[in-house]
Amino acid sequence: MNMHYEKGQFVGYVTVAGPRSEVPVPNRWYLRQCSPGCDARVIERLRMLDVSAWSPTIVRFIDRRTGKVAAKPHLGKRVEKPFLPGLIFIPDFELNSAAMRHGVPDLGEFLRVTVSGGGRVIERSDFMREVHLVDEYTFASMRVVDMAVLRDIVNDENGVRIGRGRRGNYKPGDMIYIVDGDSPLFAFAAEVKRGIDSRGRLNAFIASLMGGVSVDLSETQVEPA
Structure with missing residues (x-):
């Protein structure tokens, strides 16, 4: 049945058959x-x-x-x-x-x-034991x-490209961006844990990746945040 509705008119509602679809989160x-x-x-x-x-x-x-x-x-x-x-x-x-x-x-x-590596001892006899190494792991x-x-x-990154070739005298606690386009960690933010050593490398912690990951990087791969 076709109805003509006017602005301001009060109307009821109809029940939609079937269960409501829930979006999984x-x-x-x-x-x-x-x-x-x-x-x-x-x-x-x-x-x-x-x-x-x-x-x-x-x-x-x-x-x-x-x-x-x-x-x-x-x-x-x-x-x-x-x-x-x-x-x-x-x-x-x-x-x-x-x-x-x-x-x-x-x-x-x-x-x-x-997660960890360990050993399991299997008794074979009074004079012989066999050890099996077992690694415990979790899914990333x-x-x-x-x-x-x-x-x-x-x-x-898809808006404004990170990276202008800036260098810094990094010290523990400084925030940096990884700007090496060939690295799988490109554009991640990280916190410096160990400053630049004699080989031009530093250690940084990426808190947003898999619960936290420490990586060694060259000073040419990063820039100040």
């Missing part, structure tokens, strides 16, 4: 490996299977003549590359989906992080708050 995102150069292909296959996944990408506009970043987007060719090549982020609510159980071409195993994952930081970094 992840608590953690797990890192899963993929074949080299297949990041975009894997993401597309997962989307076709209605599986949520994310591969952060960096967009650049490259001048065809010089091969360098163009002064303005319309003056260059659009090039998109993975921010963390070979890694795909999978939300926890997708871990047991049918598509993930059956396998996806070019999608590898979950990234594992070794990131909290929602850490993912928000990562998304902010990627968004900022």
